[in-house]
Amino acid sequence: MTPATVKSGQPVEFQVSAADVNHGFGIYDENLVLIAQTQAMPGYTNKLIHTFDKPGKFKILCLEYCGLAHHVMITELTVE
Amino acid sequence: MYPKAKQAWLLLAALVILALPPMQRFLEQSMVMHMLVQIPALAIIGWMIGKILPENWKNNIAPWNRWGITGIALAIIIMTYWMLPRVQDAAISEWPVELTKFITVPIMGMALGISWPQLNPIAQGVLKLEFWATFMRLGWLYLDLPDRLCANYLLSDQRVFGQLLLLAGSIWAVAWTLRITFGIKIINN
Amino acid sequence: MSTTEVSSKIEYSDSENRNALIAVKSHLIAGLLVFLLMMLAGLAMRAAQGTWLEIGADLFYQIMTVHGAGVVGAAMITSTGVQWYFLRQYVRLSNGVFWTNFFIFLTGVVLILGSIFVGKYGGAWTFLFPLPAISMGAWSAGAAAAFQLGLLIIGVGFLILYLDFGRAILARYGSLARALGLTQLFGKEPVNYKHPAAVVASTMVLIVNFMGIAAGAVVLVMGLVNLFYPEFKPDALLMKNLIYFFGHVVINATIYASVIAVYELLPRYTGRPWKTNKPFYAAWFAIVFMVMGVYPHHLLMDFPMPTWALITAQVLSFGSGLPVLVVTGYGALMIVYRSGITWSTSAKLLFLSMFGWAAGVIPAILDAMVTVNRTFHNTLWVPGHFHFYLLLGLLPMLIGFAYFLAGEGDRKERPKAVDSLGFYAYLIGAFMTSMVFLASGANSIPRRWAVHLPEWIGFAQAGTIAASLVVLGMLLFITRALISLPGANNPR
Numbered sequence: 177m178t179p180a181t182v183k184s185g186q187p188v189e190f191q192v193s194a195a196d197v198n199h200g201f202g203i204y205d206e207n208l209v210l211i212a213q214t215q216a217m218p219g220y221t222n223k224l225i226h227t228f229d230k231p232g233k234f235k236i237l238c239l240e241y242c243g244l245a246h247h248v249m250i251t252e253l254t255v256e
Numbered sequence: 257m258y259p260k261a262k263q264a265w266l267l268l269a270a271l272v273i274l275a276l277p278p279m280q281r282f283l284e285q286s287m288v289m290h291m292l293v294q295i296p297a298l299a300i301i302g303w304m305i306g307k308i309l310p311e312n313w314k315n316n317i318a319p320w321n322r323w324g325i326t327g328i329a330l331a332i333i334i335m336t337y338w339m340l341p342r343v344q345d346a347a348i349s350e351w352p353v354e355l356t357k358f359i360t361v362p363i364m365g366m367a368l369g370i371s372w373p374q375l376n377p378i379a380q381g382v383l384k385l386e387f388w389a390t391f392m393r394l395g396w397l398y399l400d401l402p403d404r405l406c407a408n409y410l411l412s413d414q415r416v417f418g419q420l421l422l423l424a425g426s427i428w429a430v431a432w433t434l435r436i437t438f439g440i441k442i443i444n445n
Numbered sequence: 446m447s448t449t450e451v452s453s454k455i456e457y458s459d460s461e462n463r464n465a466l467i468a469v470k471s472h473l474i475a476g477l478l479v480f481l482l483m484m485l486a487g488l489a490m491r492a493a494q495g496t497w498l499e500i501g502a503d504l505f506y507q508i509m510t511v512h513g514a515g516v517v518g519a520a521m522i523t524s525t526g527v528q529w530y531f532l533r534q535y536v537r538l539s540n541g542v543f544w545t546n547f548f549i550f551l552t553g554v555v556l557i558l559g560s561i562f563v564g565k566y567g568g569a570w571t572f573l574f575p576l577p578a579i580s581m582g583a584w585s586a587g588a589a590a591a592f593q594l595g596l597l598i599i600g601v602g603f604l605i606l607y608l609d610f611g612r613a614i615l616a617r618y619g620s621l622a623r624a625l626g627l628t629q630l631f632g633k634e635p636v637n638y639k640h641p642a643a644v645v646a647s648t649m650v651l652i653v654n655f656m657g658i659a660a661g662a663v664v665l666v667m668g669l670v671n672l673f674y675p676e677f678k679p680d681a682l683l684m685k686n687l688i689y690f691f692g693h694v695v696i697n698a699t700i701y702a703s704v705i706a707v708y709e710l711l712p713r714y715t716g717r718p719w720k721t722n723k724p725f726y727a728a729w730f731a732i733v734f735m736v737m738g739v740y741p742h743h744l745l746m747d748f749p750m751p752t753w754a755l756i757t758a759q760v761l762s763f764g765s766g767l768p769v770l771v772v773t774g775y776g777a778l779m780i781v782y783r784s785g786i787t788w789s790t791s792a793k794l795l796f797l798s799m800f801g802w803a804a805g806v807i808p809a810i811l812d813a814m815v816t817v818n819r820t821f822h823n824t825l826w827v828p829g830h831f832h833f834y835l836l837l838g839l840l841p842m843l844i845g846f847a848y849f850l851a852g853e854g855d856r857k858e859r860p861k862a863v864d865s866l867g868f869y870a871y872l873i874g875a876f877m878t879s880m881v882f883l884a885s886g887a888n889s890i891p892r893r894w895a896v897h898l899p900e901w902i903g904f905a906q907a908g909t910i911a912a913s914l915v916v917l918g919m920l921l922f923i924t925r926a927l928i929s930l931p932g933a934n935n936p937r
């Protein structure tokens with residue numbers, strides 16, 4: 177995911193797609209609360225617009241079953 | 257007897273007309289014509305021939321065609337064979353294959369015509385759904401496949417054919433639904 | 446076909462009836478045993494998520510796949526047993542076709558089990574395209590194909606059965622519209638209070654499942670083509686639509702098939718007939734479309750979906766289930782109220798099923814709202830909703846019917862202590878299992894995660910305890926069923 181850092185207080189557009197199989201794109205805050213999500217689907221680009229109201233370290237978790245590595249698909253997102 | 261004989265001549269004449277080289281070229285120039293006009297026409301001719309076959313011929317076939325199973329199986333095998341794009345291609349460029357088509361497709365129609373009424377109504381239902389699903393599957397395939405399936409036809413032709421199959425399948429589905437839901441028995445006891 | 450036709454029952458020969466009873470029992474025993482095994486699988490999954498049981502991710506996802514496919518199959522075969530048992534009393538059904546479907550089903554099950562445990566297929570029962578084809582080496586195309594072929598075969602079996610239903614219903618009522626009671630609803634015929642509820646329900650199930658199977662026949666084969674001919678890449682969103690239509694319709698229809706047990710059995714226990722009427726017909730008519738139209742609520746987070754489809758789905762989801770639920774729940778209350786009913790285990794279970802179904806609909810409605818869906822979609826909220834109405838709505842109908850078939854009602858006996866223990870263990874366990882799922886979902890815990898983050902493990906452990914209670918209850922139910930079902934006579 178590029179860039180891995182976004183700014184708070186202004187809308188951020190995530191362009192979510194998938195190269196292989198369906199995935200899910202769930203944004204979790206520091207308390208592991210799911211705040212927004214969309215599907216990641218091969219052949220489609222889903223636009224998810226979200227405004228972070230506070231900075232912090234967020235997590236992106238996969239929310240669509242995508243195979244044996246589904247539960248290790250976690251990445252970080254820094255909001256400044 | 258007289259009208260039957262006359263019908264037989266008419267059917268034979270139709271077959272010959274379809275086989276005339278200019279007619280052949282005309283019907284085979286596009287995939288849509290080939291698959292949706294020529295082949296169905298051949299099958300229908302076969303179906304009609306089956307209807308006017310002399311009774312004693314039919315009686316001779318009957319023991320081999322209990323409940324219509326053999327006939328349907330034969331028809332399905334022939335149908336599946338002619339659904340292969342490679343074979344369609346070959347029919348256009350090689351005359352023995354074309355000849356085979358002109359013989360087997362009417363036989364398929366005949367087998368279907370004779371056997372369908374004898375088939376168990378539940379088997380009829382399963383086959384109908386299967387035929388419908390085949391329309392939809394093939395239509396979808398022809399629309400989505402990146403490459404040409406037939407060397408003799410254009411990709412655009414293939415796409416149109418796919419759309420027509422989907423359209424036909426959809427109309428069929430709607431008609432069928434309406435019929436079952438509102439009246440008219442389709443499956444008799 | 447006079448308009449005053451009374452619903453006379455169909456006569457069969459004694460040997461036909463004996464054979465039919467054996468067939469229904471086979472469906473029930475097979476189905477309930479599969480349920481028990483799948484509950485053990487569910488328990489194992491919960492324990493693994495709660496770190497009390499160590500299994501690899503590959504095995505976890507295989508278990509998840511077999512659990513999903515297994516319970517859906519069991520729900521279909523058991524509810525079909527219930528439905529067939531009652532429907533054959535009103536229209537002439539064929540024993541041969543019923544058995545045929547049963548054996549085709551078993552063949553499909555063997556293929557599916559082989560694909561999962563021999564072929565290591567772990568692509569979930571929803572076989573969401575293109576996952577079956579892209580497993581990163583976890584399973585072969587052959588394994589994925591065996592799974593989808595198994596489903597396809599099972600679909601053909603049910604198609605055959607529904608064609609027999611359709612044939613028999615058309616033979617007696619002339620059209621499906623008439624069987625559904627539409628001619629009465631729209632005033633073309635006077636209302637006949639004796640028009641059998643079993644026929645109305647069966648007609649609805651027949652219609653939607655026929656459509657579901659048709660969609661399945663297309664999408665499964667397209668998936669198979671892709672497995673062996675990867676250049677063919679069907680549109681992922683279209684595939685998803687068809688798969689969810691198929692899956693949602695098929696699992697949803699099981700409860701509408703099973704509810705026939707409520708219509709048929711509560712009147713026996715209370716001595717009051719179940720009267721069909723216009724609201725009843727209207728509800729069942731509406732549900733035909735609702736069951737088919739709600740599936741896009743699985744796709745609310747797919748932004749390219751056309752808005753109208755999502756809005757329709759949302760509106761339908763709010764009301765989905767409600768019409769039939771309301772007429773059934775109200776009818777059940779009216780029939781039971783001050784009737785001096787004996788609270789046999791069967792009666793208790795059937796009554797519980799109404800509550801479980803009603804309560805299970807609420808979380809589903811919530812989740813179908815886009816705003817809620819944004820944070821609940823694909824969390825454990827979703828399994829929470831369907832475990833609720835399946836464990837507390839569907840299964841009580843099926844088990845209640847099993848008790849009836851085992852002759853409980855004829856002996857007029859009060860429930861034994863084991864039955865009561867089973868009932869309450871099951872009730873509390875099932876309620877807790879579902880609530881823990883819902884709570885987990887509300888806490889953003891994703892579904893289908895083999896390994897849970899440390900913060901989530903407490904939920905999974907609570908879920909494990911709840912699951913063991915369900916298993917205990919089910920074990921007691923099944924032991925009873927296995928002991929008394931095989932020898933039981935046809936209940937009067």
Ligand code: HEM
Binds near residue numbers: 480485487509832
């Ligand atoms: C003791 C009883 C049961 C327990 C403990 C249990 C547990 C579970 C668990 C842990 C999952 C996976 C959740 C996740 O996504 O992480 C699951 C999925 C599922 N369960 Fe159950 N379950 C039980 C009974 C049932 C019954 C009776 C049915 C249906 C009648 C059912 C239908 C399903 C379905 C359809 C899924 C979805 C599978 C998938 O995501 O692919 N379960 N269950």
Ligand SMILES: [Cu+2]
Binds near residue numbers: 200239246
């Ligand atoms: Cu994933």
